[in-house]
Structures are given as structure tokens and as C-alpha cells.
Amino acid sequence: MHHLLNAPAVWLALISVLWLAVVLRVPALRRSAGKRMGALLFLALTSGVTLTAATVRAALDSATGVPDLSILLGHLAMLAAMIFSVRIADLVSGGRHRALRHAQLAFGAAMVLLVALFLVIPRRADQPDFGLWHGRDAAVLTYQLIFQAGLGAGLLTNAVFLFRHWRRAPRGQVRAALLQLWLACVLGLGYAAGRVWQVLNIGLGVPTLLERYQHAAVLLLMMYAALLCGVAGVLLRSAGTVRGHLRRLVGYRRLRPLWARLTDAVPGTVLRPPPHPVLDLLSVTTLELRLYRRTVEIRDAQLELTGHVSARLRALARAELGDGDPGPALDACVLELALRIRQDGGRPEHPGTVSWSQDASLDGELNQLVELARLVRDPAVRAAADRVLSREPGLSRQHR
Template sequence: MIPAFHLLGAVAAWAGLFYKCRALRRNPGDRALLALCAVFALSGLSFFVSLPYVWVLVDRLAGVPNIAALLAQSCVVALIVGQQTVLTHWARPPETARRLVRWQLAFCATAIAALVVLFCLLTPARQRPKDFTLYYVHDPYYIAYLSVYIGIYLAGEINVVRACSGYARVAGRTWLRRGLLVTAAGAFLTLGYGAVRAGNILGIAFGFDLRAWETTAWVCGDVGSALTLVGWTLPGWGPRVAAAGRWVTAYRRHRRLYPLWSALHRAVPSIALAPARSALADRLAVRQLEFRLYRRVIEIRDGQLALRAHAAPETVAEALREGSRAGLSGDALSAHAEAVRIRAALTARAQGRTVPAEESGALDHCPAHPDLAAETAWLVRVAEAFR
């Protein structure tokens, strides 16, 4: 057992419960969502009760040694069945789903009753919060108890892997597909815990010992469960995190383009769609960042075109030679040459110098870009070189 992992698992489960309960308040009739909330609550409770100091406290309050083990593992059985009810509601028509869910709940009640009976027959007297399974695995009643528990655990998690990976292949929404894949990956990882526990049982019959794999078992179980919880919630918060990431990227690029845009705007004010802002106001602009960035790219391009009559071709050629000698190549070399061209053209425009139309500085040395994102990234390099 790794208490830190259990504590993190409990926090993650209850955070997920809080997140999903907000959605449940908006859709109280959503049975799949209700089942998912139960999964999060049961997962958090199983992690919490398994913490050694909580285990001891529960035993003391109940007056029964190791009753915390029965409580935690009953929660796990219930949440495994809860995951099946979520998948059933997703995959079946409402009437069929309700009928199957009744059978699933009846199976859950029967399985927990079997665990209670076998636990009472075992009557574990020594409190073992950290190695309960390893200490009692030689007892015939506990072998039966563990066989029921692990059988349900493995069957349930295998079905989650199968169903979620299958649904991911046909999911239309990107973040739904990602959430299903993360859930399937988490459930697959938990199979490592189930395999070690099954090995503990088989080791009694065939004479081998998997004690060395105990840490691996807990890592697989705890990390896999945490990934599963993340996967169930990912379709809800994933797009918001992605949107926040896009905003940060847009803001940074918008700011990094400012020196180049400002220089071009001073020379060619007509490129701006809206009145120019001060550097401070530009820094504080946080709304409509993607549109602002798009406009900034377009206006920089317009400024470049407006300066073509002032850009002598030998300026670019010399910049390319200098950049090559400095070890630049590819986009870095092109960005350096374009920054030099813009700087020279701005100086020439300020001095009233032009070049013949047939000799005006072309953009042939600039790389072609397949989309606006690539164009923006390249202009950021130009702006950095220009600055």
C-alpha cells in the first residue's frame, strides 16, 4: 500500500464528484450521470478508508478488526458495477438499459453479501492496515473472499477497456474520444493490480510468491484508477483547458509581434483596422485575442507589401549571406533576411528613397506556409529578429 497515492486518489475522486454533481443539478434525470457520480463517491470512499490511520479509526469505531477492508472492497465492487451501469445507459435504449441496470444492481448486492459472509467466516483478529491481503491469503475463507472480489474486479475492468476503446473509435467529438481512451488506458493499467492479486491466490496452490510485486500492484491500481477518473471527466473540462492554452499562445504571439507591427504602423498607418493602442494598452488587451492576432498578422503582411517599393534586392542578398556565415539556415535564415529587409525598407521610406518597380524587394525568399498558425509562428521569428 502507498498511502500518498491513496490520498491523492481520494482527493481526485471527490474533486470529480464535485465537478459532476454540478452537471447533475442541471440534468437530474440523467441516469448515466447519476451512476457516474456514485462511481466517484465510492472511489473516493474506498481510497479514504484504505488509508492506514483511517483504517485504524474505522476499526476502533466499529469494534471489528479490519472491517475497513470489507468496507473499502465493497465500495470497489459497487463502483465496478457502477461503471457498467454508466456504459449500459450509454449503449442501450432507456427501457432496455433500466432493465439491465436492475440486474446489475441485484448482482452487486449479491456480491457484497457474499463478501460480508466470507469476511464473517474469516473473522480476521489481527489488524493489518498495510498488508491485509498478504497476511490472510493463506486462509481458505480469505482465498474464497479474494476470489470473489478479484473476479468481479477483473471482469468489470476488462469490460471498461473493451467498451471505452470501442466507443472511442466511433466518437464524433474529439474530447469525448480522448476521455474514452484515457478511461480505457486507466482501466487497462488497473488490470496489473488484479493480476497480482490473482497471482497471490494461485501462488498458494502452485507454490510461488508475488510479494516482490506488491508495490507494482498498488501503483497499477492507484494510478490506473486515477486515470480512469480523469477519463470520465475529460470531455467536460478538456475543451476549457485547451481554450485556455490557445488564449495563452495567442496572447504571447500577439505581444511578440507588437514591436514589428508598431514599426510598420508608424510608417504605414493605413494598415491598421482600428486606431493604434499604446504599448501598455496593447499589453492589457485580453479579449478577442484570436481575432486580434489574426488582424495583427494581416496588418504586418500589408505593411510588408507597402514597403516593397523601398526594399532593394541587394539588401536581402547581403542579409542572406551574413546569416549563412553566422550559421543560420532554414526558417531562421529567412526570418533574419526578412527582418533586415523590413528595417532597411523603413529607413529608405523615411528618407524618401525608392527602387524601380522591376527591382523592388520580392518575398521569394520567404517560406510558404500552409495555414495561419504556421504563418503566425514564422512572423514571430521575424519579429524577434527585427527586435
């Protein structure tokens, strides 16, 4: 069981899920203090877990030339995660609990003590993991107990905080997410208690109920379960954000053909060329900015192009599209006419008219532009544009 849990594939899958959760929360770094603390919490936690992998430790220690530096950095990252988590609790409570502020100072003091003890702990490059090889040393024992005590105190504080809010939350995604995060803290507490038992067994010879390899397997299982519950809670809480991001990403990609056609006709409306398609797809954190820029460029090009369409042509297009208010279909038909009759180097002779979205949000504008892109390709709209051009004798045949 211990070998199965330590399998590289299992570890790689876990780390991949954790870093995916981190990437999804990167945009929160620019938002409110609470969301920023949440993103930093998960970044610190994931960094600490990543540094427990033997291959990562070996690579980092070899690169820096400092034996077991990866262990110290991993422990500091975990305690930093506890500081961020307690900071979130402090922000949510409105700063009413002085104990939460004192806890943050205590975690900071524990981090300083770990660094001081690390400098005097016997460490050797050929014997990685000082807790395994020098577990009976007083500095090593003190170091490990301080870390596990800090980890346990942070998890206990968060478990109490999450339990209260879980009980008060209405049924739904938020309540389910809080329950998952609370379970993660409870399982993490069990892991911290087991690690204290393990440290005392090695350092003081305190007997355990399980053989050492069985004990290690149980601890690994508890750690995996705690991390997966934490990831599940974060992803469940962020489900709406993920859906919104995917919706914007799909809309951004669907607008590309319309954007390319319009900006080819009016190159001056391009504020900044998009990056390479691969980078364009992978740039998660700048999607909102790129989508905003694309909508502005499309609207600017549309406004300039429709200036080539006279009021007479617009009226003919309305008549061809049938009775009633054609709405977006009229905009699409006028845009199709403008693209066909625009003269190279010519200037618009008529004021452009565009039906802007009544929704002031970026998502509302995106929905309307996606609909415009669909209608421009609609055979009925194209046929209406053909009939309008055939009824206007002043237009050259090449524009029909």
C-alpha cells in the same frame, strides 16, 4: 520503489485529486440518470480507494470496534462502482443488452457473498488485514477471489463498452476522455490479475516471477496509473462543466459590489442574505441557485430604483451619452441617477424601465449584469450623470 509509492505525500495527492473529481461531479446528482450514475460511480470508487489507506483503515476499525471492517466496506464500495458503471452502459445502450442487467445482479450477489464470508473469516484487532495474516484460510481465499473476479469482470465489461464508443466518437475532448477511461480499465484489469496471482501465491503457494515486495510495488504502480487515467478522463470530459462553473463563480463575485450598493438602497429586494463570505465561496453545489437569486435581486432593485427617474431625465441621459443607441450605458446612467436622487422613504413616481437580456439563459443574464456593473463604475457614465443633474434645476444640490 515500494516505499516511495506508499509515501503519505503520494497517497494524499492521489486521494485529493480523486475527491476533487467527486466534488466537481456532485451537481450531476440532480440531473439525468446517466450523469447521476456517473457521479455515484466516482463517489463509490473514490470511497473504496480511500479505504485502502492504512491510516484510514486503522481509524475506522478503531472507531467501530470491528476488526477489518474497513476492508469489507472498501471492497463493497468498489463492487458498487462496478454496478454503477454497468448501469451507465445499460442506459447508453437503451437497455438492449440483457447481459448488462444480469451483470448488475451478479455484482449484487457477490457483495452479499462477501458480507457472509466476512462474518466467518478469522479476524483480530492486533492483526489487521486478514488477507495478509490468514491468507491460507479457505474463507479468506474464497473471499479475495470473489472480490478480484468481480472487479475484473466489471473492468472488462467497461473496457469493451468504452472501446466501442471510443472508436465511434469524433475527434475532440470526448474521444480523448473515452480513451483515458479505457486505459484506466485496461490498467485496472492488469491490477486485478496481479492481485489474483498474489492471492494464489499466499493461499496456495503458487510461485511468482517476482519477489513479493517487487510484485507489490508493480501492483501499486498499476493501481495509481489506472486511477490517474480515470481521473484524467473524468476531468477531461468535464472540462466544459468546470469552465462554466468557474465562469459563473467569477461572475457571481464580480456582481457583489453592484448587488451590495443596490440592496443597501432597496433592502426589501433581498430574498435571502448570502452566507458568510467563506461559506459563500466554498458552497459549490448551490452556486447556480445563489447566482440566480443574485440576478433576480439586482433586477428587482434596478426596476424599483429607476422608477425615481423621470422620462425627462432619461432623455437627458440619452442625449449626454451621445448619438445612436447607448444600450447598456443608458441603463447604467439611469441607475446611477436613481441612486443619487432617491428620497428616503419615498415611492417611485415613474414606471421603471430595464433593458432585459435577449438571452433567456442564466449565463446570458449574468453577462449583461456584469457589463452593467462595469458601466456603473465607468467614469464616462458617472460624468454623464453629473451633467444631467446639473441641467435639472428641480433637484436638490445634495443629489448632484
